[in-house]
Amino acid sequence: MKLPASLAIFAALAAAVPASPAVAMHHQQSPAAIVDGLIAADKAFAAAAADKPLIDGLLPMFDSETVMPAPGGFVKGPEAISAALASNPANAGAKASWTPVRGGVSADGQHGFTIGFMDITAEGKPDRKAKYVAYWIKRPTGWRVAVYKRAPRIDGEISRDLMPPSLPETTLKPATDPATLAAYKVSLDKAERDFSDLSQKIGLGPAFVQNGRADATNLGAGPGFTVGNDKIGEDVAKFHGPPIQWGPEDVIVSSTGDFGITWGFITPLKAPENGQPAGGPYTTIWRRAAPDQPWRYVAE
Numbered sequence: 001m002k003l004p005a006s007l008a009i010f011a012a013l014a015a016a017v018p019a020s021p022a023v024a025m026h027h028q029q030s031p032a033a034i035v036d037g038l039i040a041a042d043k044a045f046a047a048a049a050a051d052k053p054l055i056d057g058l059l060p061m062f063d064s065e066t067v068m069p070a071p072g073g074f075v076k077g078p079e080a081i082s083a084a085l086a087s088n089p090a091n092a093g094a095k096a097s098w099t100p101v102r103g104g105v106s107a108d109g110q111h112g113f114t115i116g117f118m119d120i121t122a123e124g125k126p127d128r129k130a131k132y133v134a135y136w137i138k139r140p141t142g143w144r145v146a147v148y149k150r151a152p153r154i155d156g157e158i159s160r161d162l163m164p165p166s167l168p169e170t171t172l173k174p175a176t177d178p179a180t181l182a183a184y185k186v187s188l189d190k191a192e193r194d195f196s197d198l199s200q201k202i203g204l205g206p207a208f209v210q211n212g213r214a215d216a217t218n219l220g221a222g223p224g225f226t227v228g229n230d231k232i233g234e235d236v237a238k239f240h241g242p243p244i245q246w247g248p249e250d251v252i253v254s255s256t257g258d259f260g261i262t263w264g265f266i267t268p269l270k271a272p273e274n275g276q277p278a279g280g281p282y283t284t285i286w287r288r289a290a291p292d293q294p295w296r297y298v299a300e
Contacts, residue, residue, distance in 0.1 A: 035103040035165040038112045038136060041143040042100040054094040054120065055085050061134075063144040067250075067263060069281035074249065074263065081148075094122035098132065101159070101225075102217065104166025104287070104298060106259030108174045111252070112136045112143070113166070113261075113285050113299050115217055115225060117158060118150065129153040131219050133299055135252070135261045135285055146252060147261050149219075149283045156223030163227075166215060166298050169289040174255035184257040188286060189248050191295035192262045196246045200269075204244075205237025213287065213296045229296075242268040246282060257291035 029037075042061075049057025059078050067076050070084035085091050100116035118130040135147040175181055191211075199207035212229030218236075220226035226235050246266040253260035266279040285299040 029109065031105055031107075031109065031167045032165065034105045034109045035112065035167065038105060038114060038143055039100050039103045039162070041136075042098075042103075042114045042116070042134070046098045046100075050095070050097060052095065054091050054096045055082050057096055058085070061143075061145050062148070063139060063141075063146075066145055066148060068148045069263075069283070073265075074281060090120075090122070090125065090128065092122070094120050094125070094128075096120050099160050101161065102163040102165065102299075104259075104285075105168070106254035107168035107170070107172040107256035108254050110138045111254040111259050112138075115299055117153065117160060129155070129223075131225065133219065133283060133285070135283070137252075147263055147283055149281075151219045154221075154223050158224045163217075164215070166287060168256075168258055168287075172256040172258055172290060175257060176255070180257075181253070181255065184253040184260070184291065185251045187257075187291075188253055188260045188262060188295055189251050191286065192246070192248050192251075192264075192284065195297075196244075200243060200245065203237065204239055205233040207233075208236045209233035211295075211297060213298050216297055217299050219300065242270045244268050244279060246279075258289065259285075259287050260295075261285045 045061040048060065059082060062078050062081060064077050066078070066081060067074050068081050068084065075081055075084045096118055098116050098118040100114040103112060103114045105112040113136065114134050116132055118132055120128040120130060129152070130150050131153045132148065132150045134145045136143045137146045175184070195207060195211045198210065209229050212232055214228055216227070216229050216232060218226040218232045220235060226232050244266050247264050248262040249264040251260060251262050261283060263281065263283040266282050268279050283300060284297050286295045287298040288295045
């Protein structure tokens, strides 16, 4: 039996809310099932936003800790995010619809990501197209976005079919010891900085190949996502500008130490010439098979 749209939205959101840690442990959902729940939650937020102004449609999936790039830096929390979105005149009177096309989760099932396509419309204004990357954490109220990034999408053919999910490679025991959790964050911070250092030694393209996964996705310059570390490396190698460096402003890592996100700023090592990019904010989602294995980016 097909549920009415309103009930379908409620059901999808309810499925993403764990009744309690004990219930979550009892059900022992598979990683694939958890990804399905995350995709359903993203779709449910999108469906609930369909008839709302863009800002009102986006805010319900954010919480008090959500971080988003904005002109001049990163903003945190719904009030700052709302103000940043409202400062763009193109968002006035706009509505947004979006579709996730891929998801992934950590081994503890509490962290995940989605990527997808967005369409923005406003009466009397040109339609806009976008791509997004969202890092999610399962809160007591359900899945909520912890870090969110959106980028313009050029015209061109895309597929809204679901891509294969990014799943943990093995079962891992969640850590509760503060020192272990802190060590996980330090290791990911270091991985990002080592990535930047390597790019200055061997070049951006080779560094992106070496530090990425074969199933990695990148927002890319085309209408769709760039897939695979080799292809991402090829695209990044086309960057023409001054040498750059980057490093995390902050880091989030799952309790199993296999999944996390970094965000910060890309800065040129010398003044860019006219017309060359001057750097800006970045977000990178990472995965590794286990805490004793190397980090590799999986979505950015």
